[in-house]
Amino acid sequence: MRPPQKRIDFQRDDKVEVCSNEEGFIGSYYEATVVSHLDNGLYMVRYKTLLEDDESQPLTETLFPKELRPVPPRVHSSNFSLYQCVDAFDNDGWWVGRITGQSDSSHYLVYFESSNEEIAYHSSKIRVHHEWLHGEWILSD
Structure with missing residues (x-):
């Protein structure tokens, strides 16, 4: 429980x-x-x-x-790993996705399971994903 x-x-x-x-x-x-x-x-x-x-x-x-x-803790990163769970800022909000590739030194491809879309974002529009569980921020895998 x-x-x-x-x-x-x-x-x-x-x-x-x-x-x-x-x-x-x-x-x-x-x-x-x-x-x-x-x-x-x-x-x-x-x-x-x-x-x-x-x-x-x-x-x-x-x-x-x-x-x-x-507001989740801000983990400053401009380097993300393949399949890392991230939030991407788009359409005025943060959306959960996974890194699926890198198009150049500062742009990453993010896949969104909810919409079955893959979109490129500048690293400044991506943050490390955290889950708010039981009153604590947990770093997502």
Whole structure:
């Protein structure tokens, strides 16, 4: 039996990532800032890259705590290994994939199982993947 997920009480201005549960976006994470912790236990967040429908300002949403996680530790790397699990920044969010090759000294091919796509990214748009498990960041294999 797995231990229960450790609960984090985020505070105003905390940087977080929001897990998307929308079809076509499952497994992607979007950077946001906590605006407030509501009396009903929900959080209001303001996204860093997502905009309101009229594109006039950053999107603000009210979310359940289970949809939030702290920002993962940044492991600075410009060299990735074949089949290494990484996150690639695309379409305003971070997407989980695996390194499948290198097209030149600074561009890597990343394969996304969820969409069966392979896309080249500059190393600056790739980060080492971590999993948030039981209140701790675990380096993914």
